[in-house]
Amino acid sequence: MTVPAATLSASGYPAGDPDTGDAHSILERQRARESSARTYARSFPIVPARAHGMTIEGVDGRRYLDCLSGAGTLALGHNHPVVREALRRTLDSGAPLHVLDLATPEKDDFTDALFETLPKAFADRARVHFCGPAGTDAVEAALKLTQTATGRRGVLAFTGAYHGMTAGALATTGSVAVKEPVPGGGAAGGEVTRLPYPYAYRCPFGVGGERGAELAATYTERLLDDPSGGVVPPAAMILEAVQGEGGAVPAPDTWLREMRRVTRERGIPLIVDEVQTGVGRTGAYWAIEHSGAVPDVMVMSKAIGGGLPLAVIVYDQDYDGWLPGAHTGTFRGNTLAMATGAATLRYVTREGLAERAATVGARMSAWLDGLRSELPLIGDVRGRGLMIGVEIVDPEGPLDSCGARPVAPELAARVQEGCLKRGLILELGGRFGSTVRLLPPLVITDEEAESVLERLTEAIAEVAKAPGKPKPSKAPESVDGAGAVGVSGRAA
DSSP: OOOOOOOBOTTSSBOOOTTTTOHHHHHHHHHHHSOTTOOHHHHOOOOEEEEEBTEEEETTSOEEEESSHHHHTOTTOBTOHHHHHHHHHHHHHTOOSBOTTOOOHHHHHHHHHHHHHSOHHHHTTEEEEEOSSSHHHHHHHHHHHHHHHHOOOEEEEETTOOOOSSHHHHHHOOOSGGGTTSGGGSTTGGGEEEEOOOOSTTOTTSOOHHHHHHHHHHHHHHHHHOTTSOOOOEEEEEEOSEETTTTSEEOOHHHHHHHHHHHHHTTOOEEEEOTTTTTTTTSSSSGGGGTTOOOSEEEEOGGGGTTSOOOEEEEEGGGOOOOTTSSOOTTSOBHHHHHHHHHHHHHHHHTTHHHHHHHHHHHHHHHHHTTTTTOTTEEEEEEETTEEEEEEBOTTSOOOTTSOOOBOHHHHHHHHHHHHHTTEEOEEESGGGOEEEEOOOTTOOHHHHHHHHHHHHHHHHHHHHSTTSOOOOOOOOOOSGGGOOSSSOOOO
8 A cells, every 4th residue: 555645834744634633733733732842743743643563653644663662661562462451451350540559459460570570689679669650750769769778868870861850860860951941950960970971982081992981980989989079978879771862872781790899889779770771672671680780779660561651669678768658659559550561571571572672683783883884974883682872973074082973963863854754763862862763662573673774774875975965854755655665665
């Protein structure tokens, strides 16, 4: 089937009759009524009507391969049968949908399913706290937990980090841009010590590789031991094993083990933010497992709810010094999310989807890395499993001491636009928004993976032909039939 190409209105949205409730009229109404803080609606002027697996279909009939997956929330893709069955079963049972933090069979089952996924050494001593249903609230809970347990207020966080948009989480986030409207950069802004994260391609020490990670670890340890280093006594260190919004930057396992040693020797709780990396995304059930390091606190959200809002922290019982009501949230008892979450967690284990993510992710990364000599816009390909980053650079810019060329956010934006034109949804991230991020669902098929690579490659090649000549926006073309793009020539 060939889907007719869309046309654009003067506003740049898909055109149509504003009285029919089509894409144009819906987008125009939301643009007029929704806050200026909206984000994805700006990058993707589409109106999804149906979705299944990795495919989204808009109200205009166009289909897209979704390589964003709700920023990693949809581990099983859209409307997976396991998730839909869990929803139907729970609704048909008459279970209460909202009970605050009361115990329910669904909550008990979710807790069992969650603990089954944890490293045994951690699970044997673990407690779980249900938070407001967003990763940022779980980060707040983790910070409050460790501050209560230690009596200290400082926090150790890293360059390039992203932990959320509420005050404490925002303070630990590395990006200055998202903090600009907030005086002090968040409530705890003055108590955060910023440490170097090992970013091999743009090493903060100018050396890269394993040596760069070694220097980052040494710097951290010596700063913590320096009585004049300016470090507020830390209640915790918080880190991501793979930085997501920071550009799919993976931390070396040796560095993660060093951070565990450094914090343990100094009595500093280690918080690992698994909000985006968890539930098999990186090729292990939890990203920290690659290193063998065992944290004190794990922050979890996104995929643990099976696509529905849910967030928890899991932590060593020795830190459970809270009084009743120390951290609450009206929607922490989402029965439907616990049902879909339990179903998702068990399905990922049963079907070996973490291992699948490792295999498919390695194949996709190798393909993209192999294009670097042919397409010098590709500066770096990195990540872990199905959490992949492609850093777009100025191919004519000078090399730095690590061999990296200057970032090229304008070119990255054009690559993203070219992908959307070809029916591929993906997001940008990293420093200056110059990294193309791939977060496909764990159930991506081999054919879909090939099609993603083909469409992305064509978009990069198109920009590479005239990197200094931005092209005006145009209507997305058909991705079916004669307009098909992909190895197999199939529709999304």
